[in-house]
Structures are given as C-alpha cells and as structure tokens.
Amino acid sequence: MRANGLAKEIVGYAKSAETRAVAVEIGLCDRVTDTAVEAVLGADLVVLAVPVGAMGELAEEIGAHLAAGTTVTDVGSVKQAVIAAVAPHMPEGVHFIAGHPIAGTEHSGPRSGFATLFVNRWWLLTPMEGADPAAVARLRALCEGMGAKVDEMDAAHHDLVLAVTSHTPHLIAYTMVGVADDLSRVTDSEVINYSAAGFRDFTRIAASDPTMWRDVFLTNKDATLEILGRFTEELFALQRAIRLGDGDHLHAYFTRTRAIRRGIIEAGQDTAAPDFGRSAIVVEKSG
Ligand SMILES: NC(=O)c1ccc[n+]([C@@H]2O[C@H](COP(=O)([O-])OP(=O)(O)OC[C@H]3O[C@@H](n4cnc5c(N)ncnc54)[C@H](O)[C@@H]3O)[C@@H](O)[C@H]2O)c1
C-alpha cells in the first residue's frame, strides 16, 4: 500500500513487542502503537492479519472503538469462520468485508512481506448479504491498486475451493515430509540427504507457520474433510493400479493431471516471487 501511495498514513499493531520493533526498524508502517485499540482510532480502513483463530478476540478488542463509516477487512485463509467470529463485534455503520489474498509464502513475520506479493494474484472478497456496494468498491479498488485481480464469492464456496487448492495440498505436504522424516531415522538420513526436487517442494510448503495452519484446519474442518475423503479414494485407486500393474490407468491419470498443470500456467497463475526456487516455472512460461 505504501509503495503504491494508497494510504495517507499506515498505522501498525502486533501482539509481540519484538514484531513491533522490527516493523519500526524496517519502516513497514508510519507509526506503530502498543495496543490494537490505539491503532484503529480514526482509521478509515482496518486490516486484520492474524491467524484465523485469533480474529474473533481481536475484533472484540477493537469493535467498540471503530467509528461509523470505517471499513474492516481481513486476510484470513478461511472465510466462514472469520465472518462468524468477527461480524458480531462490528458496530452499526461499520462495513465489515472479509477477504483473502491468494498470495503468500512459507515465511511469516514482518520481514517476510514484499511490495509485489499481490501483483497478478487473485484477491477474493466474500461480502455478507447487504454489504454496502460503495465500501466493497473501495476495497476492491485498494486490492487492485496493489496489483491484485479481485473476485467476489460466497464464503462457503470460498472455503470449499480453497480446501481443494490450498488447504488439503498443505496437509498432504505436511504428511509426506513427516513420513520421510520417520523413514530417515531408519535409513541413516538418506531420505533427507538425497531429497529430489519433488520432495523439496513439499518441504517448502511443510515449513509454513504451524499456528496459521493449525487454525486453518480447525476452522475449515468440513470442507477439508470432504476433499481429504475424495483424495483418499483416488489414492486407493492409484494404489490398486500399481498393485495390479495397470499401466493404462496410471498413464491416463497422469495425462489428465499434466493438462491441469498446463492450464494453470496458461492462465498465468504461476507467478510466485522469484526467490523461492521456482525459476524452472519461469523458464516454462517464457519458452
Ligand atoms: N502466509 C501466507 O501464505 C498467507 C497467505 C494468505 C493469507 N494468510 C492469512 O493471513 C493471516 C496472517 O498470516 P501471516 O502469514 O501474515 O502470519 P504472521 O505470523 O506473519 O503474522 C501474524 C501476526 O499475528 C499476530 N498474532 C497472533 N496471535 C494474535 C492474537 N491473538 N492477537 C493479536 N495478534 C496476534 C502475530 O504476533 C503476528 O504478528 C492468517 O490468517 C493467514 O491465514 C496467510
């Protein structure tokens, strides 16, 4: 927001004094306050960027101090649970519009942000019924001002889509790395030492913040369990094909998934930051 001149003043608050000190040191905000209440006083826009499980208590803390006309949004990875936790604490006249930028890395903390994170990435807004169209339009313009593409959808639909595209894949990565770690104890670390590119991609994802992801799974429980159920069925079908030596099944399956990957690249959705080991993808895109 600062790089693109989208706000007159950016005021920050974080729970830990260390985070607040770093924010001041690296000039992340114009001002950093010692309490959440001080940070929101007089604000036109408030962005909640804490783990999903902490949104409710933060909303409760600041709710009574929000002036009518203020827009409140969040960046949580799950939408139904955040709306349920935050909306009851929003006073009359405050516009609460939940949101989720589909952009991030396995890193967290104040030093992990960078100004181009949202460029060409989707930012999903899930306004509640009756949301003020002018406030939604202003928030949309702000996200677009940071380079994002904006779409609006129902919160339940968001949670199902993200269970497929983000939440379950993270769970699978966590599991695979856990299995490899268990195995490496009996193979004298060979699994880790000779890890191939595919496994390394899993380890990047599995290095994501434990608190953030604990909260994602606790709050998007139904959708994640639904997708995990389907995943397990497909996995058993592939397991059976391997056991039976059914090469046709495996080949047809991998041909279908390759087409999905190509579709994502053609849609321009693989635009991760360059310093996360994805240079091969950039080559693929340009060539
Ligand atoms: N990292 C990603 O890839 C990504 C992408 C999109 C959305 N999100 C969502 O954004 C939100 C923030 O994630 P992040 O990656 O920026 O995490 P982060 O760890 O960098 O920042 C979270 C901040 O919340 C603070 N916090 C934690 N509990 C708190 C509480 N009870 N009260 C007040 N502050 C508290 C922490 O001190 C920290 O400063 C999460 O809801 C996450 O689901 C993350």
Ligand SMILES: O=C(O)C(=O)C[C@]1(C(=O)O)C=C[C@@H](O)C=C1
């Ligand atoms: O590349 C990554 O590190 C991410 O996983 C980022 C990612 C994602 O799944 O795409 C993770 C969670 C967020 O809610 C949004 C983005």
